[in-house]
Amino acid sequence: MPLLSDPLVVYFSRSGNTESVAERIAERVDADVFEIETVQEYPENYDELLDYARNEQRSAARPELSEHIDDIERYDVIFLGYPNWWGDMPMPLYSFLDEYDLSDKTIMPFVTSGGSGFSRTIRSIESEEPEATVLDGLSIRDRRVHDSSTDRAIEEWIEDSGLF
Ligand SMILES: Cc1cc2nc3c(=O)[nH]c(=O)nc-3n(C[C@H](O)[C@H](O)[C@H](O)COP(=O)(O)O)c2cc1C
Numbered sequence: 001m002p003l004l005s006d007p008l009v010v011y012f013s014r015s016g017n018t019e020s021v022a023e024r025i026a027e028r029v030d031a032d033v034f035e036i037e038t039v040q041e042y043p044e045n046y047d048e049l050l051d052y053a054r055n056e057q058r059s060a061a062r063p064e065l066s067e068h069i070d071d072i073e074r075y076d077v078i079f080l081g082y083p084n085w086w087g088d089m090p091m092p093l094y095s096f097l098d099e100y101d102l103s104d105k106t107i108m109p110f111v112t113s114g115g116s117g118f119s120r121t122i123r124s125i126e127s128e129e130p131e132a133t134v135l136d137g138l139s140i141r142d143r144r145v146h147d148s149s150t151d152r153a154i155e156e157w158i159e160d161s162g163l164f
Contacts, residue, residue, distance in 0.1 A: 006074055007031040007164075011081035012092050014042055014049065017112040017145045018081045021138075024154055025079050025110070029164050032075075036092050039064040056091045063092050065099065077106045077163060078132075080125065083142075084113035089121045094128065103131030108161060110138040112145060135161055 009031045011022035019035070026033045040063055043049045056063065082089050109125055111118050117139040126134050138157040140150055158164050 007077040007079060008069075008072075008075040009033045009079040009081070010036060010096065011079075012036040012090050012096075013081075013083065015083075017140075017142050018083050018110075020145050021110055021112060021140055021150070021154065022079070022081050024151065025081075025158070028154060028158055029079075031079065034069055035067065036096050037066045038092050038095075039066045053085045053090065057086055057088055060094075061091045062095045062098060065092060065095050069100065072100050072102075075105065077108060078102060079108045079110065081110040081112075082121075084111055084116045084119055084121070087116060087119040089124060097125070097128040102129045106133045106135060106163065108135050108137070108157075110140070110157075112140045112142050114142055 007029050009022050009026040009029075011018050011033075012035070013019035013022070022033060025031065043052050055061075080093075082093050107125060107129065109118070109122060111121065118137055122134060122137055126132075136157075138153060140153065144150055
C-alpha cells in the first residue's frame, strides 16, 4: 500500500525535455499532471527566448498563469519539474509557488538542464514554501532525457523516496 496517495506532477517546459520526464514520472506513480502555462507566450526563437527569460529574471517578474488547479488540497505529493534557466527556475515557477500554498505537502523537485543541474533552486523552493517537506531532487541533462539511463534514474529516485 502506498504511504501517501494522490500525487500530482506539476511541470513547466518549453522544448519538451522536462515534459518528457514529467510524463514518465506520472505514468510510474499513476499521477495527475498539470502543466504550468502562461498568458504571455514565450518566443519560439531560441536566442530571443534566452534574452526574454533573462529579462524576466532580472525584473523578478511573476508572469500570469493561464491554467489553474481547483483542488490542490487533495494532493499529498507534488512532483515539481522545470528546466534550469540562467541558474534559476523559470519565473512562472515563482508565480505557481505564489499562487498555491503547499504547506504540509511533500515536494519532489526535478530539473532538466544543459549541465547546471538545480543550481540554487532547491533552496528557493524551500524558502517559497517553508512549511513543505522538500525531498531530494532528480537532475537530468538535456542530452540524456531520452536515454534508458534516465528511465532507471526516475525509477530509483521514486523508490528511494520511500513514498511509492
Ligand atoms: C532561457 C534558457 C536559459 C537556460 N539556462 C541554462 C543554464 O543556466 N544552465 C544550464 O545548464 N542549462 C540552461 N538552459 C538549458 C535548459 O535548461 C535545458 O535545455 C532544458 O532541458 C530545457 O528544458 P525544456 O525542454 O523542458 O524546456 C537554458 C535554456 C533556456 C531556454
